[in-house]
Amino acid sequence: MRMQINKAFQFTHQGPLSTTLEPVDRPVPEPEAEQIVVKILAAALNPVDVQLSSSSDAILGMMQVQPASPTYPKIPGMDFSGTIHAVGTSIDRARFNVGDEVFGLAMDITGKGTLQEYLAMTPSPADGTQGSHVVIKKPEGLTHVQAAAMPLVYSTIYTGFVHHGHLTYPSEATQNEQQQQGPAAGKEKGKSVLVLGGSGGTGSMAIQFATQIPEVNGRIVASCSAKNASFVESLGAAEVIDYTSQNVVEAALNSPYAPFDLIYDCVGGADFIPHLDELLVNDPEDPRRGMYVTIVGDKTGRDSMGGPITNDLNPVQKDRKRYVCMMLEASTTQFETMYTFLERGGQVLIDSTFGFNDAAKAYARLESARAVGKVVVDFTK
Template identity: 30%
Template sequence: MRAMLIKNYGKDSEFELSDVATPDVKPGHVLVQVAASSVNTVDTMIRNMGKDLPLSPDTPAILGMDFAGTVEAVGEGVDAYSVGDEVYGCAGGLADLPGALADHMVADANLIAHKPKNLSMKEAAALPLVAITAYEGLMRAGITQGQKVLVHGGSGGVGHVAIQLAKHFGADVYSTGGGDQQIALIEKLGATGINYKTETVQDYVVKHTGGAGFDLVFDSVGGANLTNSFEAAALNANIATTVSLCELDLTPAHFKGLSLHVVFMLIPMLHNHKREEHAEILRQLAQISEAGALTPVLDEEQFQLEDAGKAYARLESGKGMGKVVIEN
């Protein structure tokens, strides 16, 4: 089969189109013919940082975590899938799990679900990592109907899904963005846009909550921005973040009695820990999508498998809007 191999890590490393053996299906897994995969920030981090990240696979490596495709073979003990089923998931591209930048991949049946019927392969491939992250964060933060929810980074991969899911769960959603294009997308998705470059946290908290603060803050920017989340949160509020690789003064969180939830959705893949929960989330996401409440935004640039390097560069450029997807 064709595969885009990376033989060395580093910012100047290149993907090489190679001919490799098609993997054999194994118990508890399915062999998938990959139709499309999407690029996430963690994929670019692996390519650039290599073994400085403990989750990077040994080289030569096939990267790519997210995929959508068709089941070609079913391993022993798998009853939920049959040959010909269209599936999607986040199931490889790190540690000892070969990824999706190839014609075929072997995926743990506990890390996939049937593809949403209303989405194309490209659209379905854009969802798994970001949508599982958004879903898990909102659930752990206890989202309920009628809450005022603030999403930081609402035009990004995780953020644009978090907006849609929060709306689906009945919240009154607000979201920050850094320019007219970002705000336009945020408002198209049904949230009230906040330009963080022209409005202070104090200003928009007063404007939208009467000074009380937001009941739930989903921070997909994280890092130093967590201090803005603390400031924007109501007393005893919940904050979910996807980026907490930082040192931070938690004093403001203490005096507000805030609960902080750190979401690292790769844990089931890395540690084989409760992988079936990812399958269940993907099934829930498929139902939400089929109900018309979740549609991924795709970047306008088109990429084929042999363009993997260009697709990674597109995401890293910061010029894209929506998920960067690679078609096989």
């Protein structure tokens, strides 16, 4: 019998993926008892793919993802959508079966990524336990390209807004009760949110997520360049700061929506740190209000690792009250709130789609830092 081929893209040395990716044929994996094998039909790209591929062994060692010797070759990619190709003997068939359309996040940063046609994974439990491979059924209304574009950015936003920003993303029932009470008043009252980097993959979904939080009541400010201002407004930003012509810190200080309950930073840098006392709500009765949550840290480079690792590299961030440099957390129950986000009109915004053989070109687009929405590799093209 002829061996079934698993087409993949791998890299064998440090560097940006637009230049290091090479095609490779591998065998299709067999599932272990607790595993499913997904036939991937689309994979979305994320800056972290390039940050991991560009990081030295020393940095990867700090993240405890790299043992003493390098583990090349590695396959990049975390987001995926596809169909279940095979299930292990211990998999609950009521939850996952061959042929099911699923999407999810493979948070394996050791190089067993989603830029390959077949990936074996152990799905996280169906409850709220965090896991490295979170998989749920794909909504029928989404294409595989759209579904692949959601998981990593959505979990980053959910973690930032709900766990660190202490904002409430209401359950369906609560939302319905609120809707029955009639429309919210004007934008005079509410918990203001500032999204830095509102046009990117994460920022564009963060603005939409904020519009779905009743206690925010549309009090959303976002920064982007002038060319993306009307796009960011169309997502729900009440005020746009053009970072190419305005001083963003000054504009934020002068905003009618300041001080903010949440500053959600998708850009990085340290400009805001000296001004947090003025920019953030200080409510003695509710000390959980007023958080600066950065998903990048105080670095600004796009090819170095962000998130909490920057705390160790740049100690200026450490021990700051109301400053969180965060890493996304994911679970099945959190992923199921994506259905709610979509039912409430949340859109998956795609910057560009590339065929499988053009994966390196797709990474070049991502590395440009000009993508508006997500860059996705469509395996069917």
